[in-house]
Amino acid sequence: MLVRSYKDVAAIPVREGVKKRVVIGPKEGVPNFVMRVFDQAPGASSNYHSHNWEHEVFVLTGEGTLVTKDGEIPLKANDVAYVAPHEKHCLTNHGQDTFRFICLVPLRAEGVDTCLVPPRGEDTP
C-alpha cells in the first residue's frame, strides 16, 4: 500500500526538456504495469518510434500532439490516448506551458522504454 503525491517523486531528466517520474513501478513491486508521469517543456518531444508494447496515456495539463503515421492528433487536459503495440508515434509539446501526461507501460518495458528514446529491437526505425 502506498499513497503519495506524484510531485514527491524525483523527476529525472531523460532528454532535453523532458523529465520523467516513475510514480508506481518496480520499487513498489508492481506485478504487471508501471505508472509514469512525464513533463515536457514547450517544444520538447519524444522520438518518433515504435515498439512491441502499448502506451495508455492520460493528459494532465498543457497542449501536445500525438504524431502518428496517419497524421497529428492534438492532445489537451483530460484527453486519453491509446497507442497499440507496433504503432509508430511520438508525443510533442506544441503549447506555451508544460505538457504533463501520465503514460503507463507493461512492467517489461519500464527501464527500456521512456517515451523518449527508441528501444533496441526490430520495431525501432
Add this chain to the structure above:
Amino acid sequence: MLVRSYKDVAAIPVREGVKKRVVIGPKEGVPNFVMRVFDQAPGASSNYHSHNWEHEVFVLTGEGTLVTKDGEIPLKANDVAYVAPHEKHCLTNHGQDTFRFICLVPLRAEGVDTCLVPPRGEDTP
C-alpha cells in the same frame, strides 16, 4: 491509436453515487491493463474488499480516503495510490465535491472488478 476526452466515454452507474468510465480497455483491444475513471459523489464508497490483482490510482479531483487494514489515508488531487494484490481496501469520498480518480487494473480483472463490488473468490470477505 485512439484519442478522446475521458468525458466522451459514457459514465455507467455501478453503485449508488458511483459512476465508472472504461476509457481505455477491451473495446480498444488492450493486451495487458485497463484504464478506468471513477466519479464518486460525496459520501459514496466502494466496498471494503480484496482480490488477487492490483490497483494503480491517480486522483484527479476532490477529497477521498483509502481505507486499509492499518487505517485511513487521505487522498487529494495529484496523489497516486498503489494497492497490491490481496490488500484489503476501499475508496471513499469524504469531501463536498465529486471525488474523481483513475484506477487501472490488469485486463483479466476488468468486468469482474469495478472498485465497487466484491468479486467472487477466496480473497473476498
